[in-house]
Amino acid sequence: MAIAYEKDLNPAQLEAVLCPDPAVLVIAGAGSGKTRTIVYRLARLVEDGAAPESILLLTFTRKASQSMLSRAGVLLGQHSHHGAGVVGGVQGGTFHSFAYRALRRTPPAGYEQNFTVMDRSDAEDALRSLKSELGLGKADRSFPKVSMTLEILGKSRNKELEIGEVLAKEAFHLAGYATDLAKLGAAYAEYKKRYSLLDYDDLLFSLEAVLLERPELLDIYRRRFRHVMVDEYQDTNMVQARLVKLLEPYDGSVMVVGDDAQSIYAFRGANVKNILEFPSIFPGAKIVKLEQNYRSTQPILDLTNRILAASASQFKKELYSDIPDGKLPQLLRPISDLTQARVVVDKIVELLGQYPPEEIAVLFRAGYQSYHVETNLAKIGLTFKKYGGQRFSEAAHIKDMLAYLRLVRNPADLPAWQRIAAFIKGVGAKTAAKLHDAHLSGDQATLQKSLKKWPALAALLDKLHELRRRPALPATLLEQILELYTPLLTEHYPEDYPRRQKGIEELILISTSYVDLDQFLADMSLENPESKRDDDRGTLTLSTIHQAKGLEWSAVLAIDLVNERFPSRHALNSLEDFEEERRLLYVACTRARAYLALSAPKNLYRRGQDISEMAEISPFIREIPSTYFEELEERYSGGLERKSGPARATVPARPRAAAADPAPGLAAKAWSTPQQDAAKLGHCRHKIFGRGKIVEDIPPDKCRVNFPGFGLKVILAAFLEMEA
Numbered sequence: 001m002a003i004a005y006e007k008d009l010n011p012a013q014l015e016a017v018l019c020p021d022p023a024v025l026v027i028a029g030a031g032s033g034k035t036r037t038i039v040y041r042l043a044r045l046v047e048d049g050a051a052p053e054s055i056l057l058l059t060f061t062r063k064a065s066q067s068m069l070s071r072a073g074v075l076l077g078q079h080s081h082h083g084a085g086v087v088g089g090v091q092g093g094t095f096h097s098f099a100y101r102a103l104r105r106t107p108p109a110g111y112e113q114n115f116t117v118m119d120r121s122d123a124e125d126a127l128r129s130l131k132s133e134l135g136l137g138k139a140d141r142s143f144p145k146v147s148m149t150l151e152i153l154g155k156s157r158n159k160e161l162e163i164g165e166v167l168a169k170e171a172f173h174l175a176g177y178a179t180d181l182a183k184l185g186a187a188y189a190e191y192k193k194r195y196s197l198l199d200y201d202d203l204l205f206s207l208e209a210v211l212l213e214r215p216e217l218l219d220i221y222r223r224r225f226r227h228v229m230v231d232e233y234q235d236t237n238m239v240q241a242r243l244v245k246l247l248e249p250y251d252g253s254v255m256v257v258g259d260d261a262q263s264i265y266a267f268r269g270a271n272v273k274n275i276l277e278f279p280s281i282f283p284g285a286k287i288v289k290l291e292q293n294y295r296s297t298q299p300i301l302d303l304t305n306r307i308l309a310a311s312a313s314q315f316k317k318e319l320y321s322d323i324p325d326g327k328l329p330q331l332l333r334p335i336s337d338l339t340q341a342r343v344v345v346d347k348i349v350e351l352l353g354q355y356p357p358e359e360i361a362v363l364f365r366a367g368y369q370s371y372h373v374e375t376n377l378a379k380i381g382l383t384f385k386k387y388g389g390q391r392f393s394e395a396a397h398i399k400d401m402l403a404y405l406r407l408v409r410n411p412a413d414l415p416a417w418q419r420i421a422a423f424i425k426g427v428g429a430k431t432a433a434k435l436h437d438a439h440l441s442g443d444q445a446t447l448q449k450s451l452k453k454w455p456a457l458a459a460l461l462d463k464l465h466e467l468r469r470r471p472a473l474p475a476t477l478l479e480q481i482l483e484l485y486t487p488l489l490t491e492h493y494p495e496d497y498p499r500r501q502k503g504i505e506e507l508i509l510i511s512t513s514y515v516d517l518d519q520f521l522a523d524m525s526l527e528n529p530e531s532k533r534d535d536d537r538g539t540l541t542l543s544t545i546h547q548a549k550g551l552e553w554s555a556v557l558a559i560d561l562v563n564e565r566f567p568s569r570h571a572l573n574s575l576e577d578f579e580e581e582r583r584l585l586y587v588a589c590t591r592a593r594a595y596l597a598l599s600a601p602k603n604l605y606r607r608g609q610d611i612s613e614m615a616e617i618s619p620f621i622r623e624i625p626s627t628y629f630e631e632l633e634e635r636y637s638g639g640l641e642r643k644s645g646p647a648r649a650t651v652p653a654r655p656r657a658a659a660a661d662p663a664p665g666l667a668a669k670a671w672s673t674p675q676q677d678a679a680k681l682g683h684c685r686h687k688i689f690g691r692g693k694i695v696e697d698i699p700p701d702k703c704r705v706n707f708p709g710f711g712l713k714v715i716l717a718a719f720l721e722m723e724a
Contacts, residue, residue: 026257030319149181208242332347393524600621681693
């Protein structure tokens with residue numbers, strides 16, 4: 001009995017499965033049955049007589065390809081004379097595993113067939129040795145460690161950018177090492193070739209080189225694989241997209257499946273242009289859109305559709321569901337980021353009356369943003385697991401700061417003493433214990449001898465004495481400790497101290513709500529009563545949105561939806577980054593099945609200035625008409641109440657191209673012609689800063705604008721709407 005495609009698939013899925021065109025782009029909206037479509041396509045090809053070994057399925061995880069092939073085999077076994085193992089001949093796997101198999105048969109120029117693929121440990125050992133040979137970083141503790149060096153080299157390779165460009169964008173504090181890192185990278189490349197070694201990043205580039213250098217080999221592949229299928233195409237980098245084009249069959253089809261609206265991995269090298277420009281790379285390609293969603297209620301989808309509506313470049317789609325009933329998403333407006341955690345945790349407690357804990361998730365842009373929620377959950381004993389970013393209390397810099405604070409309260413705290421004494425060069429755990437005992441017992445001879453040997457010890461003891469002598473609020477103590485700790489932070493964590501500084505700022509922010517030091521230390525020491533079970537039953541989820549992609553929950557709460565946090569500060573001056581932040585919010589919202597809450601605090605506490613400033617709600621939320629959600633404001637007396645009247649003034653939508661879809665090659669800019677308008681040096685409007693006066697045109701694509709209340713800002717002209 002043949003597979004009942006018409007019965008098992010919706011019309012769009014059926015079109016994708018049966019499509020005979022040589023190039024097919026399937027835009028699979030969130031929750032639209034993407035995997036089901038690929039599985040049925042595989043089964044249909046085999047059922048129609050395609051030899052399994054003529055099909056190439058490329059995915060991003062081995063688990064994904066194995067699951068698809070297994071399901072296709074079962075489908076064939078259930079509905080036809082084909083056995084369940086008939087798809088075993090399909091070449092399925094990740095891009096890298098396919099490249100490895102191909103290079104084993106035909107190694108790169110200068111390599112033997114017995115080349116070795118290095119793992120991360122091998123690569124770090126090689127870099128460590130080369131760094132020493134080149135004399136780089138001697139006596140310079142700020143020089144990037146080999147793990148960070150490998151990461152930088154990998155990003156440079158996968159994004160196909162110079163090392164200096166990578167550092168300027170992602171690790172500005174290391175920009176001074178660009179030349180040395182480039183030198184080390186060149187030595188590393190030569191080292192690998194000398195010893196017939198390849199690392200993970202080399203596999204794809206080496207395969208591309210082999211195919212370009214050996215046209216007869218490329219010809220064999222293009223004849224062998226008559227059907228090339230690629231999953232999650234929006235996550236491909238530039239070399240992966242080029243390989244797909246190179247492998248285009250002479251007589252067959254290329255089908256890629258993905259969602260441009262879920263392209264959120266640019267930091268790994270993913271390039272959204274690959275999927276957006278597919279129709280121009282493969283002229284005449286058939287575009288099929290999967291828009292029926294099987295996950296969320298219609299009110300949730302209505303809101304997520306509006307998030308994408310103002311996107312500068314996209315394949316326009318409208319997700320819809322056969323689950324029309326459902327509660328409107330809620331927009332929570334806490335008084336400030338200091339009260340947001342309490343509001344969110346109160347909402348979680350309310351939701352626990354409807355859903356089990358494992359069906360509730362709190363999502364955020366960056367790991368540090370969940371710190372307040374973590375401490376509030378721990379205080380009331382709710383278990384949670386965190387994905388993406390380290391748990392707040394486990395971060396080394398947080399432990400360091402709290403160790404100082406613990407000694408202020410308890411001079412006999414040996415673990416805290418050993419932790420901070422370790423920052424003194426030459427003082428190990430055993431020596432620290434002896435010093436600790438001498439200090440408590442009044443052994444002045446030992447102490448004086450130690451103070452002469454380690455002058456830094458005297459400074460440390462003096463600071464601790466000063467802190468103990470003048471009792472203060474926890475926040476004040478932490479501010480004073482930070483003065484002592486900052487030089488140690490930059491010395492011992494040179495690669496990522498800016499990120500750690502943000503964590504410390506959050507620690508101080510948390511402490512501002514405490515007047516009692518003992519209570520603060522007790523709350524910060526509370527362990528999340530996390531179960532040791534392997535499953536997540538009874539456990540809430542806290543996750544970065546990147547880690548949440550591909551998952552779903554009955555109830556989702558997304559937090560910190562204010563300007564400079566979502567979108568992040570760095571995204572405001574880059575149109576590409578800004579649009580990726582929009583897609584990130586779309587991914588967050590489409591994780592929700594039945595309940596969605598978006599939290600946007602009205603005020604942000606500025607630690608350095610000890611003031612609260614009004615927060616600008618995320619432009620992605622501001623663009624959504626208030627009819628798509630219920631707005632709840634936090635009362636000064638606590639709790640939430642429904643806001644009456646319109647949620648906000650109407651915000652003009654960005655001008656959009658007349659066409660429903662972008663033209664191949666893509667993405668017309670959404671705003672008016674920048675430099676022509678800027679040359680007039682007139683007034684303009686910005687989504688975040690409001691109305692401003694252009695005071696300078698900065699070629700090729702920026703303007704300096706004076707915004708009342710915000711001052712001078714250098715902004716990409718593409719972000720400005722010029723006044724007539």
